Amino acid sequence: xDHKDPQTLRRLLSxxxxxxxxxxxxxxxGVPLGKAVNSFHSVSLxxxxxxxxxxxxxxxxxxxxxxxxxxxHVVSEGQSDLVKRFARSGGDKFDGLNWxxxxxxxxxISEASVRLExxxxxxxxxxxxxxxxxEVIEVEDGPVSALLFHAGQPRTLGELVELHTASQAVTTLPxxxxxxxxxxxxxx
Ligand SMILES: Cc1cc2nc3c(=O)[nH]c(=O)nc-3n(C[C@H](O)[C@H](O)[C@H](O)COP(=O)(O)O)c2cc1C
Numbered sequence: 001x002d003h004k005d006p007q008t009l010r011r012l013l014s015x016x017x018x019x020x021x022x023x024x025x026x027x028x029x030g031v032p033l034g035k036a037v038n039s040f041h042s043v044s045l046x047x048x049x050x051x052x053x054x055x056x057x058x059x060x061x062x063x064x065x066x067x068x069x070x071x072x073h074v075v076s077e078g079q080s081d082l083v084k085r086f087a088r089s090g091g092d093k094f095d096g097l098n099w100x101x102x103x104x105x106x107x108x109i110s111e112a113s114v115r116l117e118x119x120x121x122x123x124x125x126x127x128x129x130x131x132x133x134x135e136v137i138e139v140e141d142g143p144v145s146a147l148l149f150h151a152g153q154p155r156t157l158g159e160l161v162e163l164h165t166a167s168q169a170v171t172t173l174p175x176x177x178x179x180x181x182x183x184x185x186x187x188x
Contacts, residue, residue, distance in 0.1 A: 011152075014150070014151050014152050015150075015151065017148055017149065017150040017155075017160070018038040018039075018040075018148065018149050018150075019038070019040070019074065019075070019146045019147065019148060019149070020036060020037070020038050020075045020083055020146075020147050020148070020149050020154065021036075021037055021038075021040040021052070021072050021073060021074055021075060022034055022035070022036055022037075022072075022073040022075055022082055022083070022086045022109060022112065023035050023037050023040065023052060023070050023071065023072055023073070024070065024071045024073065024099075024106060024107040024108075024109065025063075025064065025067040025069065025070040025071070025106055025107070026067065026101070026105050026106050026107065027060055027063035027067070028063055028066075030101075030105065032093075032094045032099065032107040033060050033063060033064065033067075033093075034086045034093050034094065034107065034109075035054070035058070035086055035087075036075070036082075036083045036084075036085075036086040036087040037052050037053075038149045039052045039053040039129075040052040040072055043133055047121075047135055048135060048136040049121055049133055049134065049135055049136070050072060050116060050118060050133070050134060050136060051131055051132060051133040051134070052072075052131075052132060053126065053129035053130065053131050053132070054129060054130050054132055055128065055129055056128050056129060056130060057128070059089055059090045061130075064130075064132070065123060065130055065132070067120065068104075068119065068120055069104060069106060069117065069118050069119040069120050069134055069137075070106065070118055070120075070132070070134060071102065071106045071107065071108060071115055071116065071117050071118065072115065072116040072118065073108075073109050073112035073114070073115050074112065074113075074114035074115075074144050074146055075112070075146065075147045076112075076113070076144045076145055076146060076147060077145045077146070077147050077156045077157075078147075079111065079112075079147060080147060080154045082109070082111070082112075083147070083154055085097070094107065097109065098110040098111060102117055102138075103117075103138070104117055104119075104137070104138070113140070113141075113142025113143060113144055114139075114140065114141055114142055114144045115139065115140045116136050116138075116139050117136070117137055117138040117139070118134035118135060118136050118137060119134055119135050119137050120132065120133075120134050121133045121134050121135045145157070148160060
């Protein structure tokens with residue numbers, strides 16, 4: 001396996017199941033910016049730090065790294081439309097969306113119940129991404145069953161359990177005397 005080939009590495013890393021977040025900030029002149037990301041993760045509890053990586057090829061890259069902070073919205077099952085909207089490149093991703101500027105001037109998306117408002121803490125250039133670590137300064141909590149991302153697809157936890165159960169059933173079947181011409185089940 002050629003780990004220096006970006007597509008090969010991307011496919012391999014997609015086996016690592018993550019959640020999905022929509023990250024927003026206020027760009028120049030207060031224009032709202034947003035992105036669907038799966039690089040979001042916790043960094044530290046004391047101080048409370050989180051992080052994610054912004055692609056240097058992003059349409060508004062300069063504004064992301066100039067921003068004083070960002071808001072993390074945890075995406076719930078049933079909100080895959082929100083992921084599609086914020087995965088688009090360029091354009092007004094907020095058109096027709098219910099949102100308002102929060103106390104720190106950054107966009108808060110109404111339909112997201114778990115939100116973390118964060119102040120930029122440190123940035124690290126890392127290859128074709130920049131790592132944006134920020135301190136959590138305000139949180140809103142609510143009921144959420146997080147949407148997951150696995151093998152390049154948004155998935156619910158229930159779907160992943162079903163896929164896992166199906167793959168286990170196939171691997172425990174007795175070996176057929178004649179090899180099937182097509183795989184019984186594609187690898188997850
Ligand atoms: C599941 C998923 C995860 C993503 N994760 C990231 C990420 O961690 N960082 C990033 O910069 N873009 C990520 N993207 C891409 C952005 O959502 C967006 O499509 C891309 O940056 C282009 O938008 P822009 O040019 O308007 O910034 C992800 C997209 C998807 C669908």
